[in-house]
Amino acid sequence: MTTDLHHAPNAQYDCLHDLSYANTMALACIADTVVTLTSEAQLDHFMASYTDDSELNSSLFVLSGGSNVLLPTQLQATVLRPDMRGITLINQTQDHVDIEVMAGENWHDLVIHTVNQGWYGLENLALIPGLTGAAPVQNIGAYGVQLEDRLQYVRAYHLPTKTWHHLTAADCKFGYRDSIFKRTPNTWLISRVGFRLHTDATKVLASYGDVQTVAQRYAKLQGRGQLTPIDVMHAIINIRQQKLPNPAQLPNCGSFFQNPIINLSLFTSLQSIYPNIVGYPMPDATVKVAAGWLIEQAGLKGGGIKPIITHKKQALVLTNHSPYQATQADVLAAQNHIINCIYEKFAITLAREPVWVNADGTVGYGEHEV
């Protein structure tokens, strides 16, 4: 396809772009058009030319680090890739700092940067892959912290109306791995995220799993008697490296299934059969069950349908053993197999976490989704 570069003089334009290396699941994917945006002005320029009768009237799909997407083999869409950079200190008081971060900043690098500056609060979210602009989409969370706990606002472009918006944390309607951005796909492009972080080095959240033990070991090695956010960050990096496969070595997109929330009566009856079932009571008398435990109990740890296999250490992670060749169809086959097995054994339907991208760039379900 030929494209008139005058539409967006400064944006980098690529036609028939290979995205197989731009998604951590390493699924084979060729996109019609990819537009890399290094400034908000480039997005304005580009969108001015994006009209119903222009040759670029395919769907718009926003792709950042590609760590939470399942891409189709042929993506007949215009893929917008936010690559705006910058971290700005907006305000500093004795006990907190307000910073604004551009969408293209790598998330983990941001966490390290803030902790090194003595700005704390993001350390529990260390080593989550992807870019900052994507973090609000599923309200990333780990080790007791969710993005919404630190986020103040988002600056985002509303694609259908071509207008810029300032959304407060309340406007984002965050939930567990959820937000307005996730619920209305192909609608927003987040360009900046505002955070409020604290400067109290004694305030740490290290009660999850073995974080405390590992953090204490690290603090001791550094000659510190009391835990600091730096120790927590190092502990979390260390634990995650032990537990999760590195997508650069074994392609994956993190947790593949959400932890299902079931009613108490089902949980109680399952508990009578499986006394070790792992569940966390929720405030509304439901129970969140560990999806990884269900998969492991069903004998599917290290199983699946080749080349998509659950990880041998972490059953919740589906890994791709045929990088750059496996396709969405392979993922769907393995996913449906696991969902069916779990349903037959526990009467629980697992839901997928990563975003399924259709061939036309819309977001939805697989053709043979169960």
Ligand SMILES: Cc1cc2nc3c(=O)[nH]c(=O)nc-3n(C[C@H](O)[C@H](O)[C@H](O)COP(=O)(O)OP(=O)(O)OC[C@H]3O[C@@H](n4cnc5c(N)ncnc54)[C@H](O)[C@@H]3O)c2cc1C
């Ligand atoms: C090994 C591994 C571990 C992980 N661990 C965690 C974890 O602990 N907790 C957790 O919550 N997640 C985790 N994830 C999932 C993933 O890293 C996060 O969801 C991350 O925020 C996705 O960022 P990304 O830049 O890769 O987004 P992408 O995969 O590129 O995009 C994800 C979705 O966001 C949309 N999007 C992307 N950028 C923008 C933007 N600027 N504006 C609007 N929409 C946008 C896309 O259209 C898509 O729908 C993990 C993934 C992997 C591979």
